[in-house]
Amino acid sequence: MNWTAKPRLSSTGAPGAAARKPGPATSVSPSARVSNGLKEFLWLISDVPRGRVLDLGPIWQSTVSFFVEKGYRVSSEDLLRAWKDFLTTEEERLRTAAVGEGGERLSPSRLAEKFLETAVQYREESYHGVLAWDMLDYFDPAAVPPLVKRLSSLVHPGGAVLALFHSRPAERFHRYRVVDAQSVELIPAPTIAVHAHVFQNREILGLFDEFRSSKSFVGRDQVREALYVK
Amino acid sequence: MWRKPNEDKLSEPLAAPVPFKSEEPVKPQSPQAPQVPSSFAAPSMTSSPAPSSPSLSKISAGLKIQGELSGDTDLYIDGSVQGKVRMMNGRVTVGPNGRVQAEIEARQISIDGTVEGNLKASESAQFGSSSKVVGSVMSPRVGVADGARLRGKIETIRTPQTPKPTAAKGAAMEDEAETIGSKVE
Numbered sequence: 001m002n003w004t005a006k007p008r009l010s011s012t013g014a015p016g017a018a019a020r021k022p023g024p025a026t027s028v029s030p031s032a033r034v035s036n037g038l039k040e041f042l043w044l045i046s047d048v049p050r051g052r053v054l055d056l057g058p059i060w061q062s063t064v065s066f067f068v069e070k071g072y073r074v075s076s077e078d079l080l081r082a083w084k085d086f087l088t089t090e091e092e093r094l095r096t097a098a099v100g101e102g103g104e105r106l107s108p109s110r111l112a113e114k115f116l117e118t119a120v121q122y123r124e125e126s127y128h129g130v131l132a133w134d135m136l137d138y139f140d141p142a143a144v145p146p147l148v149k150r151l152s153s154l155v156h157p158g159g160a161v162l163a164l165f166h167s168r169p170a171e172r173f174h175r176y177r178v179v180d181a182q183s184v185e186l187i188p189a190p191t192i193a194v195h196a197h198v199f200q201n202r203e204i205l206g207l208f209d210e211f212r213s214s215k216s217f218v219g220r221d222q223v224r225e226a227l228y229v230k
Numbered sequence: 231m232w233r234k235p236n237e238d239k240l241s242e243p244l245a246a247p248v249p250f251k252s253e254e255p256v257k258p259q260s261p262q263a264p265q266v267p268s269s270f271a272a273p274s275m276t277s278s279p280a281p282s283s284p285s286l287s288k289i290s291a292g293l294k295i296q297g298e299l300s301g302d303t304d305l306y307i308d309g310s311v312q313g314k315v316r317m318m319n320g321r322v323t324v325g326p327n328g329r330v331q332a333e334i335e336a337r338q339i340s341i342d343g344t345v346e347g348n349l350k351a352s353e354s355a356q357f358g359s360s361s362k363v364v365g366s367v368m369s370p371r372v373g374v375a376d377g378a379r380l381r382g383k384i385e386t387i388r389t390p391q392t393p394k395p396t397a398a399k400g401a402a403m404e405d406e407a408e409t410i411g412s413k414v415e
Contacts (some may be wrong), residue, residue, distance in 0.1 A: 082381070
């Protein structure tokens with residue numbers, strides 16, 4: 001992937017974004033974060049007329065408006081919440097199952113496979129961009145590979161996945177929403193999952209080995225924004 | 231670099247229409263609209279005032295309806311509906327207790343309860359903070375309150391106001407129409 005072949009986008013965010021200049025994360029506001037990963041992500045999908053974007057975080061008006069106003073079609077699935085709901089259901093199943101009737105505890109990878117039988121059900125190669133945010137940090141490490149494999153199958157060749165990884169256990173649980181073309185807002189939220197794993201660079205590269213190109217940015221807050229191009 | 235993606239193909243409706251069968255008769259309510267909790271707080275959406283509809287029908291909590299509901303009135307659902315809801319000139323509101331397993335087609339759609347099915351609004355679709363929706367959404371304007379839960383696709387469509395669209399516009403509308411009733415993602 002030639003990252004410099006295409007002219008870069010200028011500041012083309014939501015209304016009011018034009019006046020905002022990129023700078024250190026602290027210069028925007030305490031909850032906002034300049035995101036070079038998002039900027040690059042948008043640049044990568046900018047050639048696609050009426051492209052499809054899959055947001056795996058909760059649905060926010062600002063994120064939807066941002067992409068819809070640019071002509072994208074947006075799908076939304078709060079995967080972390082779905083995972084939590086799934087685990088709760090599984091626990092309930094275990095609790096109520098009679099002896100010898102499937103009451104055994106499943107391994108994390110088997111759990112992930114079972115979860116994916118109902119979650120992230122989209123056509124293969126149907127998305128040009130996937131926003132995974134930092135959710136992978138919150139899944140059991142053994143459940144992450146099948147999940148990333150599924151995400152990989154959803155992405156159109158040339159499409160991109162934006163994922164965030166914490167370099168140390170996250171102090172607080174946040175959800176993310178797009179503010180403009182180069183910044184995201186971190187919304188403090190009630191913890192629905194505990195930070196499960198700090199991925200090392202080698203692990204991350206291994207997870208996304210089906211992608212042909214990667215690029216990462218490390219912020220001052222020690223969050224790595226990683227962009228993978230299929 | 232990119233090639234145009236294939237559009238979703240039309241798929242079967244979520245539930246096959248069945249003859250209208252209600253467990254209790256639906257009585258048209260008084261013209262006054264029920265106190266619909268308005269948890270919608272999306273700044274970019276300005277919901278137009280309720281139309282002067284001949285009447286407002288209400289499916290109260292505890293009432294279950296299976297089948298196809300159609301008409302020109304406004305409809306408030308706080309009970310359970312399975313099948314299909316078509317109120318082309320009206321507003322369909324799903325209250326906080328409402329549980330709908332149906333495609334909904336209306337001028338305005340407002341959700342505060344639980345819906346499983348595709349939604350198509352010719353004017354606007356709004357999702358309150360207590361809404362839980364699984365299905366695709368097609369509307370010229372979409373409003374989402376913080377806390378809303380949506381699993382599905384959002385697509386904005388143009389309001390068909392021009393009687394004679396140009397060839398290009400016609401193509402665009404056709405392109406968009408292709409996804410109507412698309413499989414729930």
